[in-house]
Amino acid sequence: MNWNERIKEFEDYLRLEKNFSKNTLDAYLRDINKVKKYVSENLPEATPENISYVQIQEYLFQNSKTKSSERSQARWLSSIKSFFKYLVAEEIREDNPTSLLEAPKLGLYLPDTLSEKNITKLINAVDRSSDLGERNYCIIEVLYGCGLRVSELIDLKISNINFKENYVSVYGKGDKMRFVPLADFTAKIILNYIKKIRINFKINKKSEDILFLNRRGNAMTRVMVFIIIKDLALKANIKKKISPHTFRHSFATHLLQNGADLRYIQEMLGHSSITTTEIYTHLQTEELRDVILNYHPRNKFTTKA
Template identity: 70%
Template sequence: MNWSEKISDFSNYLKFEKNFSDNTLDAYVRDIKKLQEYAMTELEGISPLEISFENLQEFIYQLSKKKISERSQARWISSIKAFFKYLVEDEIREDNPATLLEGPKLGLCLPDTLSIEDIERIIKCIDLSNDLGQRNRCILEVLYACGLRVSELIDLKISNINFKEHYLKVEGKGGKVRLVPLAEYTSEIILSYISDTRAKGKINKKYEDILFLNSRGANMSRVIVFLIIKELTDRAGVNKNISPHTFRHSFATHLLQNGADLRYIQEMLGHSSITTTEIYTHLKTEELRDVILNYHPRNQA
């Protein structure tokens, strides 16, 4: 039994049985390929059937010495556990050498968020005198108003936008479809972009239904969206670690701050578990803490 064969089988298992998204699947497979490389170079080509708990421990230890972040180490361990669990379930191994692996303890990671003022400043920095600026403004408005993941944004189809009933049909992680309300303000921006900007540009026949296109008329990449946001953030003088996902975090945070029910936010974000959405309650708790410390009379010196 060789590594490449089992990694290929593992990839199919994650895709078809576990319904992993492409990005998560790629990360897991990439992690196991690192383990394969280690087995080939440091363990005399030992197979997945023979590798031991001690071997896996040493592999993780060697990774930690390379100043790999704790979050990356935790994901590696998660990937390894999933791989060997698959081998046991498929009756390739009788024992699971990864069972006792322990990852680094991760503290609660609160995402960066933008204030409403920050978002307005960033959008005002866009040069709306050209088609590129019109497209970029529409991108940011959709990210913030609908709370989409960047992968959902670049794959968004015009045919999945219901302008009459004001909602988007979004295909999220694992192919799960959800409906996201569309504000009339955002709806008008999208319609204007489609008729006044997108229609004038080059449109590749394969991507006729994709909302956001690059200069070649094809769908945009995640990297390009990240670079657009970074450039605009720098121009606006917003000194935060901003990515497309920051607009999603800001969408959820502002909804919660204005009284939205956490369950509704969960549905709009497409979280399968309410636990994932609950991180935003911690953001609200931090805000309340600051209010108490700054304004409670007992804290006024």
């Protein structure tokens, strides 16, 4: 079989058996299709069944010249390893040509966050004089108030929100559902948007239950949310490179700083492992270190040589 057929089988496996989310699935397929493109241009005789360890190693070496981050390189390798592990499991290959490949060593990844002051600055930068502005204001408050992923935000339905008990049903990675508590403050903003703003949109039938709509009455896209946040950061004069995920990181960090239990934060973020959530304890440690360096009197004390 050719690359296209094997990749299609792999796609079906990831979607149906592994229950990968669309975003993760797309990332894996992009990585494997890059291998296919390289092979078609440089190794026309290589197939999924006979490509060798040396050939894959050369592909990764050539790809590394693009100055991509170690994190990106690690993801490429993870995708490729998964593909060939699948081929071995399905008895399409007897050997796994990626078994000896080692991922680059990654340092601790500390996500960018915004201070409470900068969150306020960014929210204040929203021009609320129009319906779209009020929608954008609500989007930021929901991202920060609920710690949602951007994919969860754009898929959020009105029927997922329980205003009586103040919680949101969120469908995250792997279509797993979790319940996120809704602060009274955030709930009032959402209700105001639904009752006074959203009704002014010409809503398409297929999007009747979608909370956040574009000007044409359809569900918003990920790209649109990224653009809104980028524009707001410029207006607020925030130099940091921020994205929708920055609000999720800020949500978790600020909860931890104010005394929330890490396991509760894990539940609200929808992390399957507490290890993923523990990254925020490192953020807090970094902040504590800065406080000591800047304010501890002994750190300011210098001795004569």
